[in-house]
Amino acid sequence: MRIWLIGMYGAVATTAIVGAKALEHGITPDTGLVSSLPQFKKLNEILPLEFEFGGHEVRSLSFNAYQAALEHWNLNHHYDFSILEAVKEDIISLHAEKGTAINCGSGISEFEHIETLESSGYSLQEIVDKILSDMKHFKNDDTVVMNVASTEPTLQLNLEYHYTIDGFERMIDEDRKEYATASMLYAYAALKLGIPYGNFTPSCGSSIPALKKLAIQNGVPHAGNDGKTGETLVKTILAPMFAYRHLKVLGWAGFNILGDYDGRVLHHNDNKESKIKSKDKVIRKILGYNLYTITEIRFFPSLVDNKMALNLIHFEGFLGGRMKIQFTWDAIDAIVAAPLVLDIARFLAFAKRKGLTGVIKELAFFFKSPLDTEVYNTHQQFEILNEWYWNTLKHSEHVENNE
Ligand code: NAI
Numbered sequence: 359m360r361i362w363l364i365g366m367y368g369a370v371a372t373t374a375i376v377g378a379k380a381l382e383h384g385i386t387p388d389t390g391l392v393s394s395l396p397q398f399k400k401l402n403e404i405l406p407l408e409f410e411f412g413g414h415e416v417r418s419l420s421f422n423a424y425q426a427a428l429e430h431w432n433l434n435h436h437y438d439f440s441i442l443e444a445v446k447e448d449i450i451s452l453h454a455e456k457g458t459a460i461n462c463g464s465g466i467s468e469f470e471h472i473e474t475l476e477s478s479g480y481s482l483q484e485i486v487d488k489i490l491s492d493m494k495h496f497k498n499d500d501t502v503v504m505n506v507a508s509t510e511p512t513l514q515l516n517l518e519y520h521y522t523i524d525g526f527e528r529m530i531d532e533d534r535k536e537y538a539t540a541s542m543l544y545a546y547a548a549l550k551l552g553i554p555y556g557n558f559t560p561s562c563g564s565s566i567p568a569l570k571k572l573a574i575q576n577g578v579p580h581a582g583n584d585g586k587t588g589e590t591l592v593k594t595i596l597a598p599m600f601a602y603r604h605l606k607v608l609g610w611a612g613f614n615i616l617g618d619y620d621g622r623v624l625h626h627n628d629n630k631e632s633k634i635k636s637k638d639k640v641i642r643k644i645l646g647y648n649l650y651t652i653t654e655i656r657f658f659p660s661l662v663d664n665k666m667a668l669n670l671i672h673f674e675g676f677l678g679g680r681m682k683i684q685f686t687w688d689a690i691d692a693i694v695a696a697p698l699v700l701d702i703a704r705f706l707a708f709a710k711r712k713g714l715t716g717v718i719k720e721l722a723f724f725f726k727s728p729l730d731t732e733v734y735n736t737h738q739q740f741e742i743l744n745e746w747y748w749n750t751l752k753h754s755e756h757v758e759n760n761e
Contacts, residue, residue, distance in 0.1 A: 504556045598644055634653050
């Protein structure tokens with residue numbers, strides 16, 4: 359299958375590219391890949407672990423994918439160097455296309471070596487045409503676009519331009535750049551071309567009403583938002599425990615510190631806001647009541663991609679006894695994220711093959727802010743994913759047998 363990565367030279371994207379090629383060569387086990395679990399093994403027949411990549415970038419466009427991966431490796435040493443060398447020939451000729459960073463916030467504008475279509479003087483229509491042409495050139499029947507670009511600021515929905523397909527296209531036509539963000543333009547192009555779209559970031563992407571309608575109209579599956587890889591994964595596994603045992607959570611504080619490009623971008627308040635919202639709301643959704651929470655993200659350069667999340671949970675039990683749990687998540691962000699990027703892409707390509715359209719809410723398991731569902735409990739989400747996969751498979755086998 360083919361994966362088009364928005365943010366192709368980032369830590370998550372390059373780790374996904376290197377990991378996918380290493381899997382293809384059989385030089386790394388499939389640890390961390392949910393879609394390789396025994397219950398999904400038929401997926402290997404439908405969509406073997408063979409990937410081709412392309413993508414958009416706005417930084418270091420003179421690089422190739424190997425140089426981009428090497429840049430992150432030099433900072434993080436996040437896997438054995440021999441793996442990068444073993445896949446070098448596969449990725450050295452891969453180059454990202456120039457993309458757009460329209461309204462992507464102050465975090466992005468501070469990058470060195472940034473080049474965007476808008477800085478070359480393109481109108482919205484020209485930006486969209488260029489993105490459409492890049493994706494069209496790359497796509498085959500099993501292509502998925504994955505957004506792994508830096509997090510954008512929160513979007514205020516506009517009644518005129520964000521609710522209908524006509525309105526959205528009028529925004530492009532009238533060059534109303536102030537209402538567009540990069541992630542929605544990439545998502546529009548993907549859905550317009552019938553390519554499934556997965557949003558690994560909290561940016562709006564395909565989640566605005568106009569684009570949800572476009573996905574239905576064009577018969578394309580999509581899913582998001584914001585990959586659930588670390589602290590929030592633990593939160594959404596732990597919070598149900600308090601609910602099951604009728605323990606009252608009084609307060610939950612989480613402090614995240616990370617370096618790298620992602621940390622630099624999230625240090626900016628405008629870019630950070632959407633991420634904090636995404637991480638913070640899950641506890642209330644699972645527990646069903648209001649409680650005092652702190653969710654903070656700070657830049658800590660020396661950690662590079664080794665994100666640490668320190669959590670304190672204060673809770674009350676029988677007879678009003680007050681107790682605490684503390685946990686520290688200390689993981690390499692790209693290592694926990696990269697396999698999920700491949701997983702989401704595989705499940706979306708599977709959904710497309712099986713004729714499913716619109717938001718695939720059963721992929722909620724992979725996201726912090728899942729679209730079109732109120733199920734935030736990771737255990738329940740995993741059951742839903744299993745059931746959806748088997749029902750979809752059984753249904754299509756039934757149809758094939760009756761044809
Ligand atoms: P990164 O900063 O290393 O990579 C992002 C890449 O996107 C950079 O190379 C940047 O130049 C590029 N970019 C930024 N705006 C762009 C645009 N408009 N068009 C094309 N390219 C653009 O970040 P990392 O660590 O790879 O994370 C990627 C995204 O995934 C971030 O939004 C992050 O918040 C999100 N995410 C990451 C998780 C994890 O690493 N465990 C978990 C959940 C979400």
